[in-house]
Structures are given as structure tokens and as C-alpha cells.
Amino acid sequence: xxxxxxxxxxxxxxxxxxxxxxxxxxxxxxxxxxxxxxxxxxxxxxxxxxxxxxxxxxxxxxxxxxxxxxxxxxxxxxxxxxxxxxxxxxxxxxxxxxxxxxxxxxxxxxxxxxxxxxxxxxxxxxxxxxxxxxxxxxxxxxxxxxxxxxxxxxxxxxxxxxxxxxxxxxxxxxxxxxxxxxxxxxxxxxxxxxxxxxxxxxxxxxxxxxxxxxxxxxxxxxxxxxxxxxxxxxxxxxxxxxxxxxxxxxxxxxxxxxxxxxxxxxxxxxxxxxxxxxxxxxxxxxxxxxxxxxxxxxxxxxxxxxxxxxxxxxxxxxxxxxxxxxxxxxxxx
Numbered sequence: 430x431x432x433x434x435x436x437x438x439x440x441x442x443x444x445x446x447x448x449x450x451x452x453x454x455x456x457x458x459x460x461x462x463x464x465x466x467x468x469x470x471x472x473x474x475x476x477x478x479x480x481x482x483x484x485x486x487x488x489x490x491x492x493x494x495x496x497x498x499x500x501x502x503x504x505x506x507x508x509x510x511x512x513x514x515x516x517x518x519x520x521x522x523x524x525x526x527x528x529x530x531x532x533x534x535x536x537x538x539x540x541x542x543x544x545x546x547x548x549x550x551x552x553x554x555x556x557x558x559x560x561x562x563x564x565x566x567x568x569x570x571x572x573x574x575x576x577x578x579x580x581x582x583x584x585x586x587x588x589x590x591x592x593x594x595x596x597x598x599x600x601x602x603x604x605x606x607x608x609x610x611x612x613x614x615x616x617x618x619x620x621x622x623x624x625x626x627x628x629x630x631x632x633x634x635x636x637x638x639x640x641x642x643x644x645x646x647x648x649x650x651x652x653x654x655x656x657x658x659x660x661x662x663x664x665x666x667x668x669x670x671x672x673x674x675x676x677x678x679x680x681x682x683x684x685x686x687x688x689x690x691x692x693x694x695x696x697x698x699x700x701x702x703x704x705x706x707x708x709x710x711x712x713x714x715x716x717x718x719x720x721x722x723x724x725x726x727x728x729x730x731x732x733x734x735x736x737x738x739x740x741x742x743x744x745x746x747x748x749x750x751x752x753x754x755x756x757x758x759x760x761x762x
Contacts, residue, residue, distance in 0.1 A: 437477035450498040463607040464582035470611030473644030480589040537570035547583035579605040613643020663703035694731040701727035
């Protein structure tokens with residue numbers, strides 16, 4: 430069974446991070462610490478975990494080499510304050526959660542708190558530190574508010590921007606940051622990481638590691654989110670005997686409520702992957718075009734439903750109908 434996923438602020442173990450941690454420590458020790466760091470790479474490779482580790486170091490937490498280059502003692506006062514979200518020199522900007530559901534964007538009102546935060550001198554530490562997780566979640570007004578902070582960098586302030594898609598950020602933001610690139614892990618390393626933390630092994634661990642595409646954190650989320658179950662369902666929907674109405678109703682109902690969003694996103698991700706495999710196995714140009722168009726629709730389904738507040742069950746039934754139609758045309762061809 431997959432264990433509950435800890436928040437990055439509560440993670441002290443860190444693997445395969447020597448390159449990025451070494452680069453950061455080198456800048457710190459040489460007195461060349463940049464005021465803004467853009468942490469890039471696929472989601473789930475440890476960018477936010479690194480940001481919290483670097484923040485603890487800057488906030489004065491006692492180093493602990495047993496936890497790696499930027500390791501800190503969990504018992505140190507600074508570590509405890511960060512974990513409790515109570516450190517006066519530390520701020521985190523992320524999507525607010527209301528009624529158990531995260532908002533669609535980091536709001537401009539939240540982003541405007543950054544200049545005020547950095548306008549103050551550190552109170553108990555050598556630096557004031559802020560993390561934006563993820564910068565991809567800012568709307569345009571929030572991004573402009575962030576840019577103001579970058580244009581007027583604080584003397585003793587450091588900002589970490591976590592981004593999974595740096596190309597979406599404004600060029601004026603990217604140009605004012607030093608970039609640290611986090612690389613995907615080898616698949617066997619992801620499998621070993623997953624097995625050590627969940628107890629999964631064999632074909633299950635192999636399949637999840639393959640799905641994770643080099644991101645160990647994503648492998649954990651996939652294991653916790655029943656990705657293997659959805660993978661099997663998606664394969665049947667695309668290639669097998671179509672399930673009955675009762676089974677589809679049960680699946681659609683599972684997408685309702687606050688917890689249904691994550692299941693909805695994961696289901697359509699696996700269904701899109703199954704369609705992609707079907708596309709690559711098609712011979713005729715017309716069939717490839719039909720399946721390719723369906724893949725495009727499925728890939729954007731979760732984002733579309735969230736962006737315009739569509740009912741997830743309605744979206745499910747619409748796309749299931751489109752899948753049936755593509756299968757019927759392909760079978761008749």
C-alpha cells in the first residue's frame with residue numbers, strides 16, 4: 430500500500446540532488462547568492478523539496494550531513510518553525526484551499542504580499558525567504574505583482590520559484606532568475622525509490638515507475654491514486670469489450686466531490702495514454718487522425734473542466750460518447 434504523501438516541508442530525506450544542492454551551496458559560500466532561483470523540471474522530481482531544504486539552510490537551521498548536502502536537523506528551532514508554518518522570516522505562496530478544494534490560480538492579492546514581506550528586514554535569521562509553489566499557478570496579474578519584487582530585489586531576501594513549465598512564465602520573470610534544472614531519474618531508480626517507500630514490487634512497481642517518467646514523487650502519487658486500476662479500465666475502454674452502463678455510472682460517480690478531482694485528472698491521463706498507444710498502432714491516415722483528435726480532447730479534459738467549471742460527470746459522459754463513436758468508425762473501416 431502507498432503511504433500518505435508528506436508535504437515537501439516535512440521531507441528531510443533527499444536523493445540524487447547532489448548537483449543542484451552543490452550549485453546552490455557554492456553560490457552561498459562564495460557570497461554570490463542570487464536573489465531569485467527558478468527551479469525547473471518535471472513535476473515530482475523534488476523541486477519543492479529542494480526549495481524547503483535551501484530555505485531551512487538560509488533561515489539558520491543546524492546542518493545535518495546525514496540528510497545530504499543541504500540537510501538540516503528536524504529538531505532545530507528553524508526547522509520546527511518552518512514545519513509549523515510559523516517562521517517570521519519565511520513565506521510560501523501557493524494556491525489557497527477553500528472547502529477542501531484548491532483554487533485555480535494563485536491570486537494577485539496573495540502575490541501582492543511578497544513586496545510587503547520582503548520590505549521588512551529579517552527578524553531572527555540572516556535572510557527572508559519565500560517559495561512560490563508553483564509559479565505556473567499564477568494568473569497574469571499575480572505574475573505582474575511578482576515581477577515587481579524581482580525588479581526591486583531585497584538586500585537580504587531570497588525567492589524560490591518552483592515551475593514545471595518555465596516556458597509559460599513571462600520572459601521578464603525568467604530573465605531575472607538564476608535557473609536550477611532538475612533532471613528526471615532513471616526508471617530503475619524510480620522503481621527502487623517507490624518499492625522502498627510503498628512495499629510495492631514486481632510488475633506493479635515496474636508499471637508505476639514507467640508511468641512516472643522519471644519523477645519519483647509522481648510515482649508515489651500514482652501509487653496512492655490507484656493509477657494501476659485506471660490503467661486497466663482505460664485499456665478496456667480503448668481496446669476491449671465496452672463496460673456496461675452500471676460500471677460506467679459507478680466510475681462517473683467517483684469523480685464527484687472534493688476528492689473526485691484528483692481521480693478525474695488521473696483517469697483521463699491514463700485514458701489519453703491508452704488512446705495514444707492505440708494511435709501509434711494504427712495504419713491508415715484517417716484512423717490516425719480520428720484517434721489523434723480524441724487523444725487531444727482527452728489530454729485537455731481535466732484542465733478544461735476545471736477552467737470553466739464544467740460538471741466532471743457530464744464531461745466524462747461526453748468523452749465516453751466520443752470514444753464509442755471513434756471505436757465504431759474504426760471497427761467499420
